[in-house]
Amino acid sequence: DAGVTQSPTHLIKTRGQHVTLRCSPISGHKSVSWYQQVLGQGPQFIFQYYEKEERGRGNFPDRFSARQFPNYSSELNVNALLLGDSALYLCASSTPRGLSSGANVLTFGAGSRLTVL
């Protein structure tokens, strides 16, 4: 079975540009979450989408946006790139079992490494 797939794996942008990162969840998973991992730090939560609706948002500026498509794949968009946006962007998928049914277990993709020059 295919795991969580992300594209592109590596990309280089310059300050002020825009970037779109893509994620395909595991088949049957309806929830997608995005994380930013800066070098030397743990991942930080950016967004969660479930059934095409935003279900959670971390402490990131409005330059960051995302959406989920009917096939449950997702895009993360970052506008007006800054040097500090250089990071590994991780996507994770899961099958939410409802707030009273216990935790979801997130399965992560290999990430998209963004370098902003």
Added chain:
Amino acid sequence: AQSVTQLDSQVPVFEEAPVELRCNYSSSVSVYLFWYVQYPNQGLQLLLKYLSGSTLVKGINGFEAEFNKSQTSFHLRKPSVHISDTAEYFCAVMNYGGSQGNLIFGKGTKLSVKP
């Protein structure tokens, strides 16, 4: 606010020696607890999780962790490490009943296994 503290940023150890990677968390609500491993240039792989029940949980690759509610700790252990265990290990918590995609991670512990 929740937070996760991994007390050691780097842990060097010799092959076949035991290892413990420490994790403490703070939260005003009940949490679920996870350990993930990240090999160089890869994503995160789930090692083990505590959702409920027995406080001693076993994971993949011979790792285990014990949830201690009174000390708000979830330390990861392995009785005998291998060279292939060299990686970065992340402890994470998720709020019970919160956003089900929001994991809060520690800063990570780099385990370096030497021959």
